Amino acid sequence: MTEPGFPLLTSLVVVPVVGALLVALVPRSRPEIARLVGVATSAVVGALSIWMLTQFDRHDGDFQFTAQYKWIERLGISWHVGIDGISLFLVVLTAVLFPIALAGVKPHHDTKSYTAWLLVLEAGCMGVFVALDLFLFFVMFEIVLVPMYFLIGGWGYGERVHAATKFFLFTMFGSAFMLVGIVATAWLHQRASGGPITFDLVTIAQSQSIAATSARWLFVSFAIAFAVKVPLFPLHTWLPDAHTQAPTAGSVILAGVMLKLGTYGFLRFGLYLFPAAAVWAAPVLVTLAVIGITYGAVVAAVQRDLKRLVAYSSVAHLGFIVLGTFALTNQGLTGGVLQMINHGVSTGALFLLVGMIYERRHTRMISELGGLQRPAPLLAGAFMVVMLSSIGLPLLNGFVGEYLILLGSFATRRWWTVVAAAGVILAAVYLLWAYQRVFHGEPDEANASMPDLNWGEGLILAPLLAAIIFIGVYPKPVLERIEPSVERLVAHVEEHSSYRQPIPPLPTPPNATGSSSSGDGKGGGE
């Protein structure tokens, strides 16, 4: 564990808050200054996260950059932050997507409040990913609702108020169970261990002192909250509304960052906190994940609204991540974590592109678009790369993640994997079909005059496209940072349950499980 003198992770949360306050001080008549402050602040956070990435010790699976400050001492609540390989890239993703969303999309009115809310949202998302205290995690998990609620409700489209309210209430419904679960976890841990009450994640997870049956109930209470956030199949209905009605930046952040709060929660507060209960619940979650994969794909295929189509594709993609997570193998989990990043990059980029099309044509209806390739070849090209990454074409990032997930889950969940693999084909069906209808063919009059990407938009998209290709071709730098933590987590699960990871299906040299999955990843890229 490195002990940096500079409170890096804390500053990742605090800097956006300070930025939001600065934005709030800007007079309403100078929106361009507010925007500048917003972009600059989020760029600072982005730079900090890149610096953190270079300082991260890739051989260490434990939490790094940890810091702990007293907060509510009477209840054993502290500001405890730290990251490991699982959260590292989610933090970087958050830090990179926010400046892109802020700089890439201009709001139509009230720039000042819009920018301030986005910065508050960034602080909240960061907080979720770095929190190592149950209470702190809950606070951050819950606080992100407020800025997102205002962003959807204030700057969204048509049914925005309905969508925002639905989003808020759905998530709060799940959180209601989690709050009870968190309090019960801390209390039962105190009773079992006899020490003072604490909400510290690491302490509680390492001691594993809660009785098995109680742990199952607690896991369920957490799982409900995360299943809403992911969203898993029967609880997903808020997602299409929220994503479709949100302003473009909101959709980018929703899909890119906020959906990961659920899957990340499953890893950190499901598997790590309640390993035995997670093994017990895995069949149900894997089944729901597979239902989500096929259901999301089928429903996406029949959408007439391009943005809604992308939204439903998220249901399918997040299903893959949950499948990989609860496959409980090194490869599955590594693939799941990588796929969180991939989905954030690809779907974030897709929503940006859909937003750009909407700005030009003022419609998202697939039937009203057509032949856009002719007037906007660059946009079409960018869209194609992103779409192919989303489908999972080799040499692009989506393939590495999905391949690892399927490889990992095949060892433990063979038939589920078979169904999920069919979902990959369905993804190709709906995305290729959508691409064909939107970009191919003869453009009508309105479509023919659509301008292509300008320089600014190109610059905004460039980092995302670069990430898509880089991870697709050479995933090793990413995977080798994720793996130590994933192996540690799986070992933690094995230590505290009767579950044993099956021997990796591929012939690998003995005593080198770590290198085996990175080898797989590389194999996927080549």
Added chain:
Amino acid sequence: MIAVVESIPTPPVAWSALVPILAFTGAALLLLLVSALTPRRLPRGTYAVVTVLASAVAMGGAVGTWLQVTDTAKGPYTVISGALTIDGFTAFLTVVIAAGLALSALLADGTLRRQGVHGPEPYVLLLLSASGGLVMAMANDLIVLFLGLEVLSISLYVLAGMNARRSASRESAMKYFVLGAFSSAFLLYGIALTYGATGSTNLTSIHNFLAADLPQKEGLLLAGFALLLVGLGFKVSAAPFHVWTPDVYQGAPTPITAFMASVSKAAAFGALLRVFVVTFSGYNADWQPLIAALAVLTLLVGALFAIVQDDVKRMMAYSSIGHAGFILVGVQLASQQGTSSALFYLIAYTFLVVGSFGVIAVVGGDDEGHHPLSDYRGLSSRRPGLALTFTVLLLAQAGVPLTSGFLAKFYVIGAAVQAGTYWLAVVAMLSAVIAAFLYLRIVVAMYMADPEDATDEPAAGPARRPTARLAIGVRVAVGLALAFTLVVGILPDRVVGWADDAVPVLTTVRH
């Protein structure tokens, strides 16, 4: 002193412990006297300032009491022959009541004058009512409790009808009076039955009697419990005794509503905690299910009826019922944690509710006839600061983190979990989710209702009602409520500690 107590006919009075009550009654009498003797009207705001000063004195007295009773050498004690208990609980509730009184008086200064209600009467009645509340919170005897309740209530009946030119205000007063008298009768009958079963009205004696031997007339005792619960349940507006709340809250002048929702509720909860959790602690198994049922019903009524209202004041009335449900969960647990969580909830809620009604008073303007939700449309562009403040207060009531409202819910849930009543914790949280819809409806009206309004520059924004400058009292009251909500929401350690140490005790062991 212990030796001579028997021979002196009048009990010794520890005046220092009664500073809060004396401050309130003294200030009330002073206001009456001065305004009767001076021919001209006093300068604006004098009455409110005097009320606030009296509250400050009361808080000072409470701090003195606190230092005294938390000193291990001294500890809690009773005064006036065991009529009033002086303990940390008393001190804590004194602060809550004084805060509620001061904030309500500040609101009243800003709004009542504009409605044509001049003179010292509202403030005198507020002070007297609050002194009754103090007596309720301190009472160590059921008869004294009843006296406190009546002083509190009778002043409130008049206050509710303060704006006599408005029929809604008169109707509100009448309803409150008739139903309140009814509930007082229940309480009195409950006191009588408890006396019949235990042979005393003194809480310490009752507790000792119940601990020592089984009362022969257990049916009588249980009926006494039930009737006491009805009487106090009416005051805290627990369902199904809540039906007066929306009408009375809506009809009464808004500052008075704020007072009712904060001080009157705090006092009644104080009495409920002292009587049931402390005195009847041996009979937990009998009354806990009753209060649990009340709590669930109150939570659900508060949440479900709130979301179908169209009048903001009625919404807040139902939301205050929902909050009472949460506090009842804390009471129901009959544990130290439960009591502390109820106390923390009370102090957080007091600031929230007075702040919220302060905003409602501003938006309602001068006529105060009704407060339709449509009045709030586009408030964010007309008065951005006020809209943001109200949003924070509403989200705090909904239980969004980093506010005192969230921590209040967190402690209640924590106490419920520690007592093992998970189901109650889940029901409470789910009702909070339903109630959140209500708060979001108001936020939607303020921020998202009129997109064309929202785009307008605030300076040139169309004003549906003339946006007069906010009175200084309202500014201070709402500002304090907002500051408390956020500061305690982010750094709650100190207040939590106070609530933890402020458990009520029966001074069975005399020091």
